[in-house]
Amino acid sequence: MTTETTPPVARQVPAERTHHGDTVVDEYAWLAAKDDPATIAHLTAENAYTEQRTAHLEALRGTLFAETRQRTQETDLSVPTRKGGHWYYTRTIEGQQYGVHCRRPVRDGETAPPVSADGAPLDGEEVLLDGNQLAEGHDFFSLGAFDVSPDGRWLAYSTDFSGDERFTLRIKDLSTGELLGDEVPDTFYGTAWSADATVLFYITVDEAWRPNRVWRHTVGTPSGEDVVVHLEDDERFWVGVELTRSERFVLIDSTSKVTSEVRVIPADNPTGEPAVIAPRRQGVEYSVEHHGHRFLILHNDDAEDFALAYTSADAPSDWVPLIPHSPGTRLESVDAFADHLVVSLRSNGLTGLRVLPVGGDGHDIEFPEPIHSVGLDANPEYRTRQLRFRYTSLVTPDSVYDYDLVTRELTLRRRKPVLPGPDGRAYDPGDYEQHREWALADDGTRVPISLVCRRDTPRDGSAPAVIYGYGSYEASMDPWFSIARLSLLDRGVVFAVAHIRGGGELGRRWYDEGKLLAKKNTFTDFVACARHLVKAGWTASDRLVARGASAGGLLMGAVANIAPDAFTGIVAQVPFVDALTSILDPSLPLTVTEWEEWGNPLADPEVYAYMKSYTPYENVTAADYPAILAVTSLNDTRVLYHEPAKWIARLRAVAPQGDYLLKTEMGAGHGGPSGRYDAWREEAFVNAWILDRLGRA
Structure with a gap:
């Protein structure tokens, strides 16, 4: 049960802009004045309201934070990487927010990276930089x-x-x-x-x-x-x-x-x-x-x-x-070593590595799981036969492997520990299952979905679910493991990732079909994925929360407008929801460089009309919106804080029956809080809100 309070009401100061004969009134443009005391007062009031409206979740937030901390090996050490005469690595220490960057000399005959018991310092360690000391104050x-x-x-x-x-x-x-x-x-x-x-x-x-x-x-x-x-x-x-x-x-x-x-x-x-x-x-x-x-x-x-x-x-x-x-096989990067080349690629929606010996035949490294993500780690040495890469999936914790480029021997150097949870049981990937499904978009395109759940999750529509999406800049949302996500899965929540157009999961064409004057495919693909989860029995629309950040926050705002009935809640983090206003202003960070992603609405009336038809802030109506949680940061340079602030204000004015919250980090940037404990608390805040919407609080 939430506490009944009155939401802040942003004052309306109509400001007009005219482009291509179209005059638009923006009542909340004044919120862009970061140094105006009225702006800070409004954001502070929004934070207070959000805290009041979520006060009943305080205990759950504490529980979720404690579960993440309990499952995490807090004093830890990364796998050392050799460069010249040293091994380089990072240590974390229980109770400290930031990593300690270190190195240790390579000893005679030492070919494998040194290991540490429970993250203890290595013998002969030299501290290069301690993030905790730098961050003090x-x-x-x-x-x-x-x-x-x-x-x-x-x-x-x-x-x-x-x-x-x-x-x-x-x-x-x-x-x-x-x-x-x-x-x-x-x-x-x-x-x-x-x-x-x-x-x-x-x-x-x-x-x-x-x-x-x-x-x-x-x-x-x-x-x-x-x-x-x-x-x-x-x-x-x-x-x-x-x-x-x-x-x-x-x-x-x-x-x-x-x-x-x-x-x-x-x-x-x-x-x-x-x-x-x-x-x-x-x-x-x-x-x-x-x-x-x-x-x-x-x-x-x-x-x-x-x-x-x-x-x-x-x-x-x-x-x-x-x-x-080779159409359908996207070559993403090439790394050169003295006697080998390694090509990072993706095919059929999955990442891979191809090894090309100089003067020899190439081969692809094989991986056991049908859904996975692989990518090169630090490989600073040019003359080497050892390739370091990272591997993960929705059920396999982050893993570091060394691969012998000559013998093809694969050595697991480290798998991120997942300590026992609240029930005292060790993490067992066999308790969970991951699936790849395909939704059918409006134009007949098949859109992949990756999802993970507990093995005993019912398929009768009764399970709650979260669907995550991004869909811009050819960025691929490849499967990843999350300790914090276990707290959702263990409460019966299904977690899905929609690999929608505008991303790069299925090659360059997948990206091209979700940008410029085809951008709406990103949004309709996501809705199609949400509808598929319901149709396939994974969940129901009144048990489904959507989540996205940055350009994925634009996605959240767009789907809220075009399919508000598809979700019970939406989490939009640092959301690009006032896209048209920002892209019309070349003085803002990123705007001119973004014209090749979104189009130039200043110069092209067709682009202007198209962007205006989907940008979330411009298209708020008196619809029955799902509950919305918007999270932003005052010092964000990439997506300015006033975009979600204006969006929430307009939602309250145009569709006042809805439940809308705005949370602003007053001392952070695009990535949110910087310390690991602060980041865990932020994730606990969001997940507690999600569980509340899903009836699992």
């Missing part, structure tokens, strides 16, 4: 860069204490433990060292938070003397920088949503002029990896699902085919 903490120089002497790292992803870059002398005076504010992700570790390349952003400059910094000199190596003038493009695994070249990539261009600088000549591998051509994407005498080129030039080619490293010119295009 701050409500938020995040690392951007963490980059040890090739000689192992310097550590370049960057920190963010607000969540706005504007990092301060520093350099630490690992031989003395001292911080250098080199300090650069307002940097972005991505750094690269020169071969002799005297020069560090880094990135800064423009006023719209677009990473557009690559800088060269000489260690030990003031940042005011740093030199711009590359300036990206095209506002559609972001820049990145990295050192190749071979440590021979620094790569500077410029990428838009549909076009790429890569420059290289010899790592032993860091003051050299960047050379373009291939000039940008609109619609052609490519990435570069160095391998011996050649650059490997993964590209989509006349290859929708990408092909692999190479060109000379001395004089890049024509691309020589290496792996031809």
